[in-house]
Amino acid sequence: MIFVKTFKGYEDKTSQIDAATNAWILANNVDVRAVEVVLSHEQGSRAGSGDLLFTVLYKADEPIP
Numbered sequence: 001m002i003f004v005k006t007f008k009g010y011e012d013k014t015s016q017i018d019a020a021t022n023a024w025i026l027a028n029n030v031d032v033r034a035v036e037v038v039l040s041h042e043q044g045s046r047a048g049s050g051d052l053l054f055t056v057l058y059k060a061d062e063p064i065p
Contacts, residue, residue: 005056012049031059
């Protein structure tokens with residue numbers, strides 16, 4: 001079955017979301033089928049950067065936390 005795992009970070013800190021995603025994949029020996037990336041900006045944001053979402057589609061017998 002195909003499942004979804006989402007990771008959230010900030011566009012100016014891509015190394016953190018990359019590291020979290022890669023660590024989860026390696027720790028769980030995940031059979032990754034695809035990775036989708038979405039960048040979201042909020043108008044007038046004080047942070048000056050947007051949210052970065054990685055959605056990993058993976059094959060497994062059950063969801064992996």
